[in-house]
Amino acid sequence: MRVTLCRAVLAGAIGLNLLLLYCAWRAPPPPCRSPPRGVPGVTVLLRDFEDFENDLAGTARSFASLPIPVLVAAETAPYPPVPLPAGVRMLLLRPTADQPPPLAHPEVHIRTRHVALVPDGTRAVPGLLERMRNALEEGDGDTRLVAAPVGSVPLRCLELQLEPRAWTARYSPGTPGVCQAVEGTAVLLLRTRDLFALPFPLARPVPTALFVQAAFRGWRLRVMPAAFPAARRPPISPHGRWKAHKLSETRWRQLMEDLGIKREVLADGQERWYGCGKETARCFGTVHARTPQYLLAGRWTPPCCLRALRETARHVAGVLEATGVRYWLEGGSLLGAARLGDIIPWDYDVDFGIYREDVSKCQWLAMAVAGEPVEDNEGFLWEKAAEGDFYRVHYSRSNRLHVDLWPFYPREGVMTKDTWLGHPQDVEFPESFLRPRVPMPFAGFTAMAPNNVRAFLELKFGPGAIENPEYPNPAVKRLGQD
Incomplete structure (x- = not known):
């Protein structure tokens, strides 16, 4: 058969395609073309801003001009829409059903070794982020954050002491230069891997969230003297101020709940409280086996609950005294009075005994x-x-923190009652302990108590009860197992 030029070209093309397919099949897979994780440099992350009045576009434009990567993080896209500069990306944090979790792979969004969390309204200074990065890398191993002020007001260094069992964060003046928190508006720089190793990496307000999580890990913070300029912005409208205040309050309370903090002691001695109040339910649920859930979590009674118990005990004692009802501290409450003059730090109620004949x-x-x-x-x-023949006085209709009132009556010189709940310390005792009753400091007021406290407590709890504290039910959780 005669081979024409057209057939020869067609056969050559087919052969070439087959050869290319064979080479592609035998060749190793091509390397990944995406940038490697942890490349040198700093990514600017804009997180703390409001949708309704912000300088987001100006802040992003200022840092993008350096040029460095700039990323905006928000639960949802800001509304009204913000005209972000070209190259500035938006990371939407709220999960959606058709997308993977936004923080499941943070390296997809931030590939540089360092990240700077920049507050809204900040203006870039060439080279300052690099100096912050160098200061971080030159520091000791405990220094994991670097802060630089925004505006003309210098940052105030603070020490931050966390008391997890007491649900408390305590601030105090720190040593200038190296500290655990700062007071004032600041740019915060840290390693990207450190940021995304935190359980709440982008919680708001960002500085407080980072400071508390860093303090749990023993990280230190270094303060830079150089400052970033603050943008000149028109005053926020009264409505904007109101919205910002309400949002800030809501975020702060949510952050404290997430971090397990119910009381902040500020550097000036003032306190901020979070947790239950008169209008809310108490901070813990039903207690099983005399062991509240917080003990199993390695914590003691939330401070807001202790405060409510003190207030309830003081109120009940005042009412009983004013009406002539004879009462005395009972059980663990008397034990706390003997040890501390207060409620035991892990107790969840207060117990008073009363004379049954005085109830009316x-x-x-x-x-x-x-x-x-x-x-x-x-x-x-x-x-x-x-549960039986006794009474409860609750902090409020909503908040069921309570004082139990146990009605005893004398029988042949022994105080007894009709309801026994099986607690080891729930026993009869001679009436002579109440003749007379004696005043005793307790929970910020003076309560009435049996006249021989040590003998009374050792009858109830056994020898050495005052000197040897223990959780209510050692079979479930012992003191010292935390």
């Missing part, structure tokens, strides 16, 4: 006898307990 003297107890809860003039709720 107090109108609130007399009304509770009928079985209906009654709220007194100050919002405390009195009721007969469902």
